[in-house]
Amino acid sequence: MQKFKINNSPHLNQNIIQYDSLPYLQKIILKNKVNKIIKLYRNYQKNKNINTLASTRNNTDCNTQKNLLNNRLNSYMNNTSTSNQNIPTEYIGNKDNQGNKIGFGIQKWRDGSKFTGIFVNNQAMGWGIFIHDDGDIYKGEFANDRTNGYGEYTRENIAVYKGYWLNDTQYGIGCEIWNDSSKYSGEYNNGKKEGIGTYVWQDKTVYKGEWKKNIIEGWGIYTFEDGRKYYGEWKKNRMYGYGECYYKDGKKYFGFYKMDKKDGFGIFCWPNNKYYIGFWREGKQNGMAKFIKGNHSKFGIWREGKKEKWFKNEDEFINNLDPYDERYSSFFQWDVNKINNFFGIEKIS
Secondary structure (H helix, E strand, O other), X not given: OEEOOEOOOOOOXXXXXXXXXXXXHHHHHHHHHHHHHHHHHHHHHHHOOOOOOOOOOOOOOHXXXXXXXXXXXXXXXXXXXXXXXXXXXXXXXXXXXXXXXXXXXXXXXXXXXXXXXXEEOOEEEEEEEEEOOOOOEEEEEEEOOEEEXXXXXXXXXXXXXXXXXXXXXXXXXXXEEEOOOOEEEEEEEOOEEEEEEEEEOOOOOEEEEEEEOOEEEEEEEEEOOOOOEEEEEEEOOEEEEXXXXXXXXXXXXXXXXXXXXXXXXXXXXXXXXXXXXXEXXXXXXXXXXXXXXXXXXXXXXXXXXXXXXXOOOHHHHHHOOOOOHHHHOOHHHOOHHHHHHHOOOOOOX
């Protein structure tokens, strides 16, 4: 039998897992709405580089968090470990005529570790309890001397994992909860968060969506501490690609992001009937844009979040568009009705 333990991961949901189809539904909604915009912008990016500075995302920098499992797996029961502490010292239980452990038994090691459970042909098989020398406890199913099936792993005052295992690694559906109340519930693959999952941080910020090798990657929804919600694409734990942001005070944004910041073409709406339709860079208005206030439209240039100049009319604005920006001339024709219709699709929370 192989002995295993978890490391000091700083950051599980002990509740029953609920499959969350939201990211898939959201993907369909968003892609149906903005497929043409995304395609157009992808072509734009190929022809014009937009330099941005990376921002720090403390709340979702999950790749800096260690896995719950350290996979420190030495063959204890088969006595292949080189450590003197890992040599089995006592077995209490049944054996067959060949001296193989069979049925219920208790195996102890020199370092104080102990397994209590069922043996078949000298291997742990079925339900059992493994107590590590430092107090870590696994209660669950075993097969072929490894954790296979459902099991619960507890490291006192650090973390708990409840879910499924495959050959000593988290695999399938599982829940984790850390001592600071951070939680993850969702899918695992080879010991890492992968697939669909929900992560709740200590400050109650929440991410629901897709994961890849412990990293937020794909489509998902992030709820900020201040009530903001972001629906859209992610890359390496950051908002990256197309996304929509809804603010608690009624402000809205839909457009492109890069490294957690608005970057590229996007439309920002204020609740008092003001709209900015244009380009962004590093989270600030930057470039050619159309500005709507009430029933009046104006055209201008913004630099680093500040208006630089107004054009006399729309014709002068169009004539001053960058050759690449001309691809967006149709989007500058967006009016209030079109914007409101765009945001009219109901969001799933």
